[in-house]
Amino acid sequence: MRLLALIAALLLAPPTQAQDASGRFDYYVLSLSWSPTWCTAEGDASQARQCAAGRRTGFVVHGLWPQYERGWPEDCPTDARAPLRHETRGIADLMGSDGLAWYQWKKHGRCSGLSGQEYFALTREAADRIALPEALRQLNRDVMLPARVVEDAFIEANPDLTHDGITVTCRGHALQEVRICLTRDLEPRACAPDTRRDCTGSFLMAAPR
Numbered sequence: 682m683r684l685l686a687l688i689a690a691l692l693l694a695p696p697t698q699a700q701d702a703s704g705r706f707d708y709y710v711l712s713l714s715w716s717p718t719w720c721t722a723e724g725d726a727s728q729a730r731q732c733a734a735g736r737r738t739g740f741v742v743h744g745l746w747p748q749y750e751r752g753w754p755e756d757c758p759t760d761a762r763a764p765l766r767h768e769t770r771g772i773a774d775l776m777g778s779d780g781l782a783w784y785q786w787k788k789h790g791r792c793s794g795l796s797g798q799e800y801f802a803l804t805r806e807a808a809d810r811i812a813l814p815e816a817l818r819q820l821n822r823d824v825m826l827p828a829r830v831v832e833d834a835f836i837e838a839n840p841d842l843t844h845d846g847i848t849v850t851c852r853g854h855a856l857q858e859v860r861i862c863l864t865r866d867l868e869p870r871a872c873a874p875d876t877r878r879d880c881t882g883s884f885l886m887a888a889p890r
Contacts, residue, residue: 701754703761704794706747708870709863711807714743716777717887718855731777737889739820740813741777743858744785745804747792750873757792764790764797772801775808807867812838820888828879831859831886845871851880855887 716724716739720732731738747754764786769779776782782801790800814834828849836842846869848860862872 701757701792703757703759703792706754706792706865707750708748708865708873709807709867710746710748710872710876711804711811711861711863712743712746713740713808713811713813713859713861714777715739715856715858715886716741717889718852718857718885720890721855721887722852729778732890734890738777739818739889740859742775742804742808743781744776744789745793745800745807746789748862748873748876751875754792755788759791759794761791761794762796762798764801768798768801772805775805803867807863810863810867811835811861814838817886820886823885823887825883826856826886827883828881831856832879835859835861839869841869843869843871845877848872848877849879851884855885856880 716731720729720738723729724732730736731741764783766779769782769786772782773779776785785804786797786800790797793800793803795803814837817831817834829844831849832844832847835847836844842861846862848862850857850860860872860876862870862876864870
């Protein structure tokens with residue numbers, strides 16, 4: 682009876698989830714954050730450097746995220762060397778702050794199978810491969826836009842991109858991020874279904890200050 686009870690308990694127990702393993706993933710998402718939205722929500726209160734008046738910061742790299750075809754790994758154990766302080770400072774021009782760079786390494790970079798230095802180099806390479814639309818870079822007034830217009834602008838600037846490979850997210854009723862799906866070799870690809878969640882309707886795209 683005890684054996685039958687033990688088997689029954691094991692059958693009823695929820696399945697254990699395998700621990701995410703460094704280097705085991707399917708593709709990347711390059712996440713580009715629209716700085717004016719973040720500054721209004723958080724950055725102004727903390728006097729973040731990227732939010733200072735006159736800097737006119739538009740898109741910054743939020744992160745380069747390893748993805749599964751369904752879901753994503755995070756906080757992976759790894760033996761790869763963590764980034765040194767000067768390496769996190771060295772990518773702050775791209776990511777807005779060295780604090781964000783360190784956080785992205787801990788949560789996402791350790792799952793890449795790369796060292797901190799290699800992960801930041803790959804993040805910069807991914808960002809360099811994506812041309813920012815000139816019309817959005819030069820935005821000088823607040824506008825209301827649907828996600829499709831932002832996607833069209835990125836595709837015009839990057840003809841290899843497709844609508845299935847770009848996701849536009851919102852924070853409230855304001856543009857939050859543009860997320861671009863890339864292969865492990867940083868070539869454009871379609872996003873997996875769980876990554877495609879565009880904003881509905883129109884949202885505010887506030888002009889950089």
